[in-house]
Amino acid sequence: MTDPRTRDALMEQAAGAWRPRRRDGGVSSLPAWHDLDEGGRVEAYDAACLARRLEAALDSEGLSTTARAVLARLQG
Amino acid sequence: MIDLDLHLPALAAGDRQAFAAWLAGAERPLRDGLRPFAATVDVEAVLQETLLRAWQLAPKVRPDGRPNSLLRFALRAGHNLAVSEARRARRVAPTLDGEALERRLEALAALRHGSPEPDPLLRRLIERCRAALPQKPRLALEARLEAAGGEPDPAIAARLGQRLNTFLQNFTRARRLLAECLARQGVELGLTTGAAGAAEQETP
Numbered sequence: 001m002t003d004p005r006t007r008d009a010l011m012e013q014a015a016g017a018w019r020p021r022r023r024d025g026g027v028s029s030l031p032a033w034h035d036l037d038e039g040g041r042v043e044a045y046d047a048a049c050l051a052r053r054l055e056a057a058l059d060s061e062g063l064s065t066t067a068r069a070v071l072a073r074l075q076g
Numbered sequence: 077m078i079d080l081d082l083h084l085p086a087l088a089a090g091d092r093q094a095f096a097a098w099l100a101g102a103e104r105p106l107r108d109g110l111r112p113f114a115a116t117v118d119v120e121a122v123l124q125e126t127l128l129r130a131w132q133l134a135p136k137v138r139p140d141g142r143p144n145s146l147l148r149f150a151l152r153a154g155h156n157l158a159v160s161e162a163r164r165a166r167r168v169a170p171t172l173d174g175e176a177l178e179r180r181l182e183a184l185a186a187l188r189h190g191s192p193e194p195d196p197l198l199r200r201l202i203e204r205c206r207a208a209l210p211q212k213p214r215l216a217l218e219a220r221l222e223a224a225g226g227e228p229d230p231a232i233a234a235r236l237g238q239r240l241n242t243f244l245q246n247f248t249r250a251r252r253l254l255a256e257c258l259a260r261q262g263v264e265l266g267l268t269t270g271a272a273g274a275a276e277q278e279t280p
Contacts, residue, residue: 008248009241009244012229014118016225017120017124018223018228018229019121019124019225026125027121029121030118030121033118034118038115039115041116047251048107049107050251052103052107056100057198058202058221061096061100062100063099063100065220066120066127067099067103069124069226070099070124071096072224074092074095074128
């Protein structure tokens with residue numbers, strides 16, 4: 001079983017918007033997400049929902065870090 | 077309900093600013109739509125891939141007389157992508173029969189998810205709570221905001237001169253303190269409630 005501090009760290013990483021690129025340019029899943037148990041994955045999802053709302057509320061265009069990451073990918 | 081198809085003509089012309097405006101309104105229903113997959117696929121990755129496909133395929137989407145054609149298309153694409161990812165990883169994906177799935181996607185597209193326009197009152201409250209954070213959690217929060225999803229956490233931590241775990245602990249603390257501060261001011265940024273209540277309280 002993963003210790004609580006490691007689990008929290010994995011959860012916090014998985015709740016972030018950064019994702020690696022696949023070789024074909026697609027969006028890959030985060031290794032930290034795979035290291036979480038099912039409960040941790042759902043917690044990461046909920047934390048991401050909350051974080052994106054805060055980010056969008058703070059952004060002048062109403063964009064979250066997810067939206068910013070996607071727009072950056074369009075630039076190459 | 078906000079019809080995000082108002083951006084379709086500009087999207088078809090490859091206007092990235094229009095795509096940004098569409099993203100501001102579409103992200104939340106799309107993320108909500110992937111909730112049943114939260115334990116089986118990395119929703120963040122699936123969502124970003126779905127949004128990229130929406131951009132690529134927007135010029136081919138024709139309005140069908142109902143609102144949010146592109147959003148409905150993206151909801152279906154996101155669902156299919158999540159099912160496909162779950163199968164690829166040999167995980168059991170939640171399944172809905174065709175009719176139930178259609179009803180669910182229609183309902184998500186029709187839900188009012190709040191205005192995509194920024195709420196200045198909510199922003200002010202968040203800024204106030206952010207300013208009240210202890211220094212290290214505040215720096216962690218701000219660094220991740222600045223990175224805007226374009227930089228992995230180890231790189232952000234290194235930029236701040238922190239170990240990864242320290243950075244993540246500071247970020248966790250910032251998130252918790254921010255939520256508590258906002259809750260004290262009547263803002264519940266939970267998964268179902270909006271900022272409207274707080275905005276009303278703030279309005280004289």
